[in-house]
Amino acid sequence: MASPAGRNLPTRSPQRPSPDRWPFDPSRIRFYYGWVILVVGSIGVLASIPGQTAGVSVFTDHLTETTGLSRLQLSIAYLIGTGTSGFLLPRGGRAIDRYGSRRVTGAAVLGLALTLVGLSSVGPMTTAIGMAVMSLGFGFLRFTGQGLLTLTSRTMISQWFERRRGVVTSLSNAVMSFAFASSPALLLALIDLYGFRTAWRVLAVALVLVVGTIVVLFYRDGPESSGLIIDGGVDTRSTRAIAAAPIGSDGDRTRREAIADIRFWAVTIPVVALSATSTALTFHIVDFGAELGIDEDRIVRIFLPIAVVSVPVTLIGGWLIDTVQPTVVAAVMSVAQVVMYVAVSMLDRPAAAVCAVIGWGVAQGCFAPLTSAAIPRLFGRRHLGAIAGIQMSAMVIGSAIGPAFFALAESTTGSYRPALWSSVAMPAIGLTMALVAARRSPAAIHRGPVSG
Numbered sequence: 164m165a166s167p168a169g170r171n172l173p174t175r176s177p178q179r180p181s182p183d184r185w186p187f188d189p190s191r192i193r194f195y196y197g198w199v200i201l202v203v204g205s206i207g208v209l210a211s212i213p214g215q216t217a218g219v220s221v222f223t224d225h226l227t228e229t230t231g232l233s234r235l236q237l238s239i240a241y242l243i244g245t246g247t248s249g250f251l252l253p254r255g256g257r258a259i260d261r262y263g264s265r266r267v268t269g270a271a272v273l274g275l276a277l278t279l280v281g282l283s284s285v286g287p288m289t290t291a292i293g294m295a296v297m298s299l300g301f302g303f304l305r306f307t308g309q310g311l312l313t314l315t316s317r318t319m320i321s322q323w324f325e326r327r328r329g330v331v332t333s334l335s336n337a338v339m340s341f342a343f344a345s346s347p348a349l350l351l352a353l354i355d356l357y358g359f360r361t362a363w364r365v366l367a368v369a370l371v372l373v374v375g376t377i378v379v380l381f382y383r384d385g386p387e388s389s390g391l392i393i394d395g396g397v398d399t400r401s402t403r404a405i406a407a408a409p410i411g412s413d414g415d416r417t418r419r420e421a422i423a424d425i426r427f428w429a430v431t432i433p434v435v436a437l438s439a440t441s442t443a444l445t446f447h448i449v450d451f452g453a454e455l456g457i458d459e460d461r462i463v464r465i466f467l468p469i470a471v472v473s474v475p476v477t478l479i480g481g482w483l484i485d486t487v488q489p490t491v492v493a494a495v496m497s498v499a500q501v502v503m504y505v506a507v508s509m510l511d512r513p514a515a516a517v518c519a520v521i522g523w524g525v526a527q528g529c530f531a532p533l534t535s536a537a538i539p540r541l542f543g544r545r546h547l548g549a550i551a552g553i554q555m556s557a558m559v560i561g562s563a564i565g566p567a568f569f570a571l572a573e574s575t576t577g578s579y580r581p582a583l584w585s586s587v588a589m590p591a592i593g594l595t596m597a598l599v600a601a602r603r604s605p606a607a608i609h610r611g612p613v614s615g
Contacts, residue, residue: 182265182388183265183385183389188389188390189383189389189391190389190391195391195395196386196389197331197394197395199381200319200320200382200383201320201334201335203377203382204316204317204319204320204335204382205316205320205335205338206316206377207268207312207313207315207316207319207374207377207378207382208313208316208317208335209339209342209343210272210275210312210370210374211308211312211313211316212308212342212343212346212350213275213279213304213308213363214275214278214305214308214310214312215308215309215343215346216442216446216562217346218308218346219241219301219304220347220446221347221350221354222362223237225354225359226282226297226359229286229287230286230293230297231293232293232294232297236290236293236294237297238566239294239567240293240294241297241301242566243298243301244298244299244300244301244302244303244304244305245302245309245560245562246560246563246564247298248302248303248305248306248309248310248559249305249310249557249558249559249560249562249563250556251306251310251556252310252311252314252552252555252556253549253552253553253556255267255306255310255311255314255552256314256318256418256550256552256553256555256556257548257549258548259314259315260545260547260548260549263384263388264315264319264322264382264384265319265378265382265384267311267315268312268315268316268378269378269379271307271308271315272307272312272370272374272375273371273375274303275304275307275308275312275367275370276366276367276368276371276375277367278300278303278307278308279363279364279366279370280363280367281300281303282300282363283360283361283363283364283367284360285297285300309559310555310556314548314551314552317534317551318547319384320332320335321536321539321544321547322384322385322386322539322544323383323385323393324393325393325394326394328484328539328540329480329481329483329484329485329532329535329536329540330481330485332531332536333477333480333481333535333536334478335535336481336531336532336535337477337478337531340470340473340474340477340531344466344467344470353366385544415542415543415544415545415546416542416543416546417549418549418550421538421542421546421553422550422553424541424542425596425599425600426489426541426600427550427553428596429493429593429596429597429599429600430489430490430533430537430538430554430597431533431557432497432589432590432592432593432596433493433496433497433500433529433533433589433590433593433594434496434530434554434558435557435558435560435589436497436500436561436589436590437496437500437526437527438558438559438562438565439561439562439564439586439589440500440504440565440586441523441526441527441565442561442565443568443582444507444569446565446569447566447569447570447573448462449462449463450573450579451579452510454578454579455511456511457511465520465523468524469520469523469524470524471524472520472523472524472525472527473523473524473525473528475528476524476525476528477528477532479528480492480495480528480531480532480533481531481536484532484533484536484537484540485536485540489532489536489540489541490596490597490598490600492532492537493529493533493597494594494597495525495529496525496530496533496590496593497590497591497593497594499521499522499523499526500522500526500587500589500590501522501587501594502521502522503518503519503523504522504584504586504587505584505587506518506519507523508579508580508583534551534555534558538551538554568582
């Protein structure tokens with residue numbers, strides 16, 4: 164048979180179909196399969212809730228009663244486990260680039276389910292054994308849930324969109340923010356019905372049967388391996404050429420090049436700062452309210468108006484990521500955090516409370532675009548897992564350090580305010596880096612060619 168160039172090609176054995184063509188071929192669907200990826204990837208992120216702080220916090224009292232550990236001892240175990248998972252996440256990011264989001268997500272789902280079953284079986288322990296067991300359990304819980312499952316699902320969504328990546332990922336994150344906000348109430352209802360042990364086991368079964376099935380059937384590593392062109396269109400090249408095509412372009416940055424670029428730290432430092440401080444404030448919110456003379460019911464109500472502010476900011480931030488330098492969004496987030504930290508320290512004053520809600524909501528709204536769309540926009544898709552893994556690792560470590568830092572400040576000074584005031588330093592550094600990075604020409608932003 165003659166090739167397009169008129170030369171005869173030797174007969175070859177049939178190509179094995181790409182794993183991304185099983186159990187069905189996305190290129191045969193009448194609409195762009197990236198929209199399916201958006202839905203199933205969002206489900207994957209939602210499935211990480213049992214490993215997120217919001218999902219773990221509702222089980223804390225049950226764990227202290229069951230294991231015999233004090234709240235402080237359990238918090239230290241949580242710190243150790245979360246910090247350890249953060250240091251391991253860069254390896255998870257490299258695994259995504261090597262094995263693909265589909266395989267790594269499947270492993271994360273199975274690992275999270277097994278961890279939940281293991282934690283549901285804990286009982287009374289001595290302090291030393293209890294600390295060791297819970298540190299290990301929290302480490303697996305945070306690594307598979309908050310870390311790997313979230314990282315793989317977000318990375319997969321980013322691999323399927325180029326021109327509209329910021330808007331698409333922000334739509335997903337806006338919807339998920341409400342789901343995350345409602346998850347503690349749903350988990351509490353499940354615990355009230357069946358007890359905490361059965362609740363964790365029900366979640367484990369749901370992870371394997373429901374989420375696992377979704378991953379196997381619908382997850383795909385990227386449009387290239389599915390015979391598609393990013394943002395839409397069918398790749399008309401031969402099966403062999405498609406199978407050999409790597410994700411992204413030759414101009415994409417490596418992990419080493421990315422972390423040596425000031426733009427990486429300009430978009431990463433603000434999200435790490437918010438991960439640390441927001442987690443700390445959430446963890447200590449009732450005690451912090453008591454310091455300010457605000458009762459529990461009033462202080463926890465702050466999260467609803469924050470969510471109301473953050474959702475439209477998330478959508479606007481996604482659009483901005485697609486149209487301007489991501490460092491601009493990072494600068495806005497840094498300024499919002501400076502306002503937030505100062506205003507939260509005076510939350511008992513009405514004017515300061517309004518500023519705190521606006522600052523916190525704007526910062527939280529910028530968080531999603533900077534963690535979902537900024538990295539591929541700046542550095543491309545070929546090494547996206549490895550680069551995003553570094554960013555996620557820093558965020559997880561920050562979320563581990565934040566609560567401990569605030570607790571230390573309160574124990575030594577009798578107030579959380581010094582911790583808030585000193586926390587201004589990180590977004591201030593992020594703002595400085597963003598301003599320096601923004602001086603670069605817009606042409607320095609990675610705009611890789613459309614694959615295919």
